[in-house]
Amino acid sequence: MALTAEHIDPPAASPTVAGDPRSIRLAELLGALSHALDLTEGQPEGHCIRCCWIGMQVADALDLSADERADLYFTLLLKDLGCSSNAARICELYRTDDLAFKRNFKVIGAATHHKLEFVARNTGVSDNTIRRMKTIASVIAQSSALATELIQTRCTRGADIARMMRFSDAVAAGIASLDEHWNGAGQPEGRHGSAIPLYSRIALMAQVTDVFTMQSGADAAAAELESRAGNWFDPDLVPLFCEVIRQPDFTASLQSDTLEHRVLSRSPAQATIEVDEQYLDEISHAFSRVIDAKSPFTYGHSERVAEYTDMICAQLGHDRAHRRWMMRAGLLHDIGKLGVSNTILDKPDKLTDEEFEIMKSHPVLGHAVxxxxxxxxxxxEVAAAHHERLDGRGYPYGLSADQLSMDMRILTVADIFDALTADRPYRAAMPLEKAFAIMDDMTGTAIDDVAYQALKDAIAASQWPARGNSRHDPVN
Known part of the structure; x- marks a missing residue:
């Protein structure tokens, strides 16, 4: 069901963050993460959940300890943690939609001619013939180096984020080696055979199984695994996977509406974890790393918005607990951009009406996560409203002033300020005076004058600019 304004709670003070630890089921966190990662991989919703279900059925046939099964479970659900980090580079190199590219890439065959056909079909699709041929030739000439670059970026970033979220080194290693192949021809390190972590071997096969089943059916998935046994895949694992795939109810179970509940009801996810304020901060920062890695133009954006949000709140006299809560809103406000192609996020020209409609969906996608x-x-609730305006002309819901809490207004001011004072695809960062001149004209119609004045006062008293205020900061 599409979200509407009725799904946004009426304005109220945000909860004061308690000092005592709280408990949540790990399933909540894993479900949100897997949903976000599906967005940025261009896969049908539930891809990570389906991969986990497939891989854990194979685990039933292996003699794994309880701890090993838990680590495999987390690897399967979080295998794509670093996937946002190569999106912009894919768009730049292949001159194509990163979401479609990633979706199509997962169904190419192992043979060289399949890879060449993929490049020809998915490179420079909107360019004229001459430019397209030049881009294809460049990609083919650099194919090995490009593959290493893109996969290493993704795998390294994913492993780092897993560690930030306090998952084990075994889970981080499983994510880091996801794209290694049994014959040593994979990436990023060219690991061979049993030198590839078992969790990585199972996760890659589960991924291929899901993608081929969803696109072409279970028989096609089994045939694909068997054709790659001994080159891409561990030949001892292939029969175990094929036994699972050829069960009569495999496809129906994979597409069942209850699958997510069944996966997240398994014992590893049902563990109740104590989440103190420090852990919530770490989780928020980890999410923001996934978000901001999507585009060089948004690198550091979430952290800066969180910083400006805190400056406004401090200027308005909010207590430390509330400021900490608002910083998390700043860190997480753009998570829905994971579902927007970099051809839109990084476009140097004005967006078309169709592209702008897609862009306007990102607060809704973020709310869903x-x-x-x-x-x-x-x-x-606060994050979903960061593009709303007091006059009701914002998006995605067209909320008006009486529907916007002070927290929503503060976040909007912080977001607009960073958007103006950081580099964007279509222009360089604005000097402070010009940014303030634009925001002066927005007060009372788009932005709240109290929150805006607090920002100006805080900036005047600070060592502005905030750290990382350039798209040229490294993303790797």
């Missing part, structure tokens, strides 16, 4: 985690439900 954050509301899955009980400790972020209130954050979700």
């Amino acid at each position: 954050l509301r899955r985690v009980s400790v972020f439900e209130d954050v979700a």
Whole structure:
């Protein structure tokens, strides 16, 4: 069901963050993460959940300890943690939509001619013939180096984020080696055979199984695994996967509406974890790393918005607990951009009406992710409103002033200020005076004058600019 304004709670003070630890089920966090990662991989919703279900059925046939099964479970659900980090580079190199590219890439065959056909079909699709041929030739000439670059960026970033979220080194290693192949021809390190972590081997096969089943059916998935046994895949694991795939109810179970519930009801996800304020901060920062890695123009944006939000709140006299809560809203406000192609996020020209409609969906997508985690439900309401305006002409819901809480107004001011004072695809960062001149004209119609004046006062008293205020900061 599409979200409407009725799904946004009426304005109210945000909850004061308690000092005592709270408990949540790990399933809440994993469900939200897997949903977000599906967005940025261009896969049908539930891809990570389906991969986990497939991989854990194979695990039933292996003699794994309880700890090993838990680590495999987390690897399967979080295998795509670093996937946003190569999106912009894919668009730049292949001159194509990163979401479609990633979706199509997962169904190419192992043979060289399949890869060449993929490049020809998915490179420079909107360019004229001459430019397209030049781009294709460049990609083919650099294919090995490009593959290493793109996969290493993704795998390294994913492993780092897993560690930030306090998952084990075994889970991080499983994510880091996801794209290694049994014959040593994979990336990023060219690991061979049993030198590839078992969790990585299972996760890659589960991924291929899901993608081929969803596109071409279970028989096609089994045939694909068997054709790659001994080159891409561990030949001892292939029969175990094929036994699972050829079960009569495999496809129906994979597409069942109850699958997510069944996966997240498994014992690893049912563990109740204590989440103190430090852990909530770490989780928020980890999410923001996934978000801001999507585009060089948004690198550091979430952290800066969080910083400006805190400056406004401090100027208005909010207590430390509330400021900490609002910083999390700043860190998480743009998580829905994971579902927007970099051809739109990084476009140097004005967006078309169709592209702008897609861009306007990102607060809704973000709300859908954050509301899955009980400790972020209130954050979700504030984050979803960061493009709303006092005059009701904002998006995605067209909320008006009486529907916008002070927290929503503060976040909007912080977001607009960073958008003006940081580099964007279509212009360089504005000097402070010009940014303030534009925002002066927005007060009372788009932005709240109290929150805006607090920002100006805080900036005047600070060592502005905030750290990382350039798209040229490294993203790797």
